[in-house]
Amino acid sequence: MDSTDLKQAGLKTTLPRLRVLSILENSKVKHLSAEDVYKELLEEKESTSLATVYRVLTQFESAGLVIRHNFEGERAVFELDTEEHHDHMVCVKCGKVIEFFDQRIEIQQDKVAKNHDFFIQDHSLTLYGLCKHCHAKQP
Ligand SMILES: [Zn+2]
Ligand SMILES: [Zn+2]
Structure with missing residues (x-):
């Protein structure tokens, strides 16, 4: 750019x-x-x-x-x-953001929406948890 x-x-x-x-x-x-x-x-x-x-x-x-x-x-x-579509995992301790893309999740989301007669325009999926560094520091 x-x-x-x-x-x-x-x-x-x-x-x-x-x-x-x-x-x-x-x-x-x-x-x-x-x-x-x-x-x-x-x-x-x-x-x-x-x-x-x-x-x-x-x-x-x-x-x-x-x-x-x-x-x-x-x-x-x-x-x-x-x-390029992707979803995110966010570490609640240090704020690190990890990107991921999983075709199976994408397809499953479409199926679920269809079952509800719902038409997806956009989606964002965010998982919250601990990154491996913060997890290792856990007591
Ligand atoms: Zn972290
Ligand atoms: Zn991103």
């Missing part, structure tokens, strides 16, 4: 937008809160404010560039919308 993607999404190319976009693309972690993006920008010695980062992320969300997740007990996290 680059300035072309911003234009296609109907957004003018501005420095903060390009910076935030590049963080989302290049970060090892795919699901970032506004604070995470802000910290990475600071590490790159970019002068910006958390409010700006938040505003840019919200604009990206409206433009369909990113998806916002409001996981339980977590700050909102953002990820680039790759249009």
Whole structure:
């Protein structure tokens, strides 16, 4: 993604937008809160404010560039919308987010919906629990 993607999404190319976009693309972690993006920008010695980062992320969300997740007990996290469907596991201790995709679950969901005469438009499945590191630290 680059300035072309911003234009296609109907957004003018501005420095903060390009910076935030590049963080989302290049970060090892795919699901970032506004604070995470802000910290990475600071590490790159970019002068910006958390409010700006938040505003840019919200604009990206409206433009369909990113998806916002409001996981339980977590700050909102953002990820680039790759249009590849996946679901999430969230560690309730450290907030780590793991992505997964299981065709059998997808098919089963369709069957269940059909049994209820329900037509799915979208779905999100989130499992809450402990990642292996937090699980290992359990007493
Ligand atoms: Zn954890
Ligand atoms: Zn994801």
